[in-house]
Amino acid sequence: MLGLFILCVCLEMTAVALWRLPALRYSDPLRRTLWGCSAGFAVALWARFPPVKAALDCVAVDFSALVKYFFSMIASLALLNYAVTSYGAQSDPPRHIVICRTVAVVSRRATIIVIPTMVILFFTLVDRSHPTHDFAADHAGQWGAAVFMTLFYLYLGSAAATCAFQWGHVARRAETNSLRAGLTLGSAATWLYAAYSVVRVSFMWLAMFMHVAPPVEQVAGNAGDLLNVAAAALFATGASLPTTGVAAQRWQTWRLLYRLQPLRRDLALQFPQFSFQPLASRLREATRLAPSLDIRLDRAIQECGDAVEQLRHYATASLWPAAEEAAANHADSEAATEAYWIAAALRRAHAHQRSAIPAAPLPMKPFPDSQSEARWLVRVQDIYVGLSRGVIDEILVRAGRPHGNEQPTVTMAGSSQP
Incomplete structure (x- = not known):
């Protein structure tokens, strides 16, 4: 059942990424960052889908996890840049915008250090002697994996929490109902991503100091997957809502031209x-x-x-x-x-x-x-x-x-x- 849900969300996010693909033809940074976010999350979600996961793991043990986490980081960075860019240039911006821009700058600069460090940890200090079903749950109790996951979830959680606060703040002042609904769903999705990051990191470090029974690991893994995919579904829906009017207008124009x-x-x-x-x-x-x-x-x-x-x-x-x-x-x-x-x-x-x-x-x-x-x-x-x-x-x-x-x-x- 979870696999079918993942497939549906993968298709939804892929459709959003394809719908926004023409943004690459324009110089509008907002369009490009939103496409980058949708495309990054789409690839990360496909890396979770069992057939795709199995194919990626043929390259190297747990290679699907590396693909999933790296593309999630790319999507998070694009998401944060979108939240910053949407405000434009202001001479005296409010405090929450200053915080958002600071987080975005730190995240961009940290990427230069975080990504190489994660690659080194993945190929040297993470025990990949056996394939895993759930990377975080199956590597619980290993300090190399704990550091690896902490770097990733610190990156994802900070970006998600910042965007969640920003979108929740501006949703109340949205000009249209579709934009208000889209921002609300986007805020809910990013809060879920932030909560997901906290839960995952807490579980990894908790397993370092106490034994976690296999049933608990399985429940934690399934709950994490469900939380992640639900957040992706909310995000894809929220990103699509403001453009439904544009899509309907294009469809009407196409039909007129065809007839x-x-x-x-x-x-x-x-x-x-x-x-x-x-x-x-x-x-x-x-x-x-x-x-x-x-x-x-x-x-x-x-x-x-x-x-x-x-x-x-x-x-x-x-x-x-x-x-x-x-x-x-x-x-x-x-x-x-x-x-x-x-x-x-x-x-x-x-x-x-x-x-x-x-x-x-x-x-x-x-x-x-x-x-x-x-x-x-x-x-x-x-x-x-x-x-x-x-x-x-x-x-x-x-x-x-x-x-x-x-x-x-x-x-x-x-x-x-x-």
Whole structure:
């Protein structure tokens, strides 16, 4: 059961680390330190998972423990740097910020001494003649292991306690509920890490002076694992909550971009000169990593708008009234009118039927932002893709055939619209 819990938390922390991986592309130290913290804890957690632990121990006896502790130290240092960096530069910072910065500076400088010392202790003074299930519990009573674990938990505990105090202090003044919940969970997680450090160190040194029965060692080991993994679960959840709104917004933007593709494709095929870059397949467009989703959505909206504006040169003055008449009984008559007009004008553009006098512009719509305009275009596109050839023919008949003021012209690409 504990193994399944560890696996779930490993996957959760890995998902958080992958979600924050784009932070490496930016120079924002906050993003980078938060990613470093998530990635470090993810590796440390995977080193606890039995199959991964067994694979690492094939390198050297108890090598998984060394990996686990070192990456936990990296995550702790990143966590502490995040807590310090988030306050920015202040000329006269409060006492708790000064303490946090002092702990961060001491921790960074101590790393130069602590890590080499731990490596020397691990390979020379820690008895690794037999593989262990729980490194701390199985090495209880050994002074080399006690010193090794004390160095690690002193590092982890000081960083965790400092961050727990900071996040608990600022959680009450958080601007949004999601940020407040995230900081509260982060504070709870780091307090658990601090408590975990105290319990582990106390157990190691207690075992130096008195005999600890094997059942007690097993209970202590399982309790330590449960406390550590529970803290990691709280931390991963807390780190994810403030970004849930951003994730939902990105998902909505992606869906709008994906649903807009058929209409955008037909307009781009007819007027390729308005495309910022050659249009790829729907799957390829949906999986592009650059530029960002917001920029790609803005480009798609602009491409569609420029192409629709160009369609005025292929529409007669009576085409819009004919589209309005055809869409009068539609549930979404405004979007249907525009969809009918675009489909009919595209048919005329495909047939090289150009009007000497452009039709009037489409009715203006006061969109407050690009998301609103994209949602409107998706409404139009949903109706557009369902149009049959017969409906378009009927609209063109109602609008009347081209007369002497219309002349054929050469188009640059065909259209795949119905």
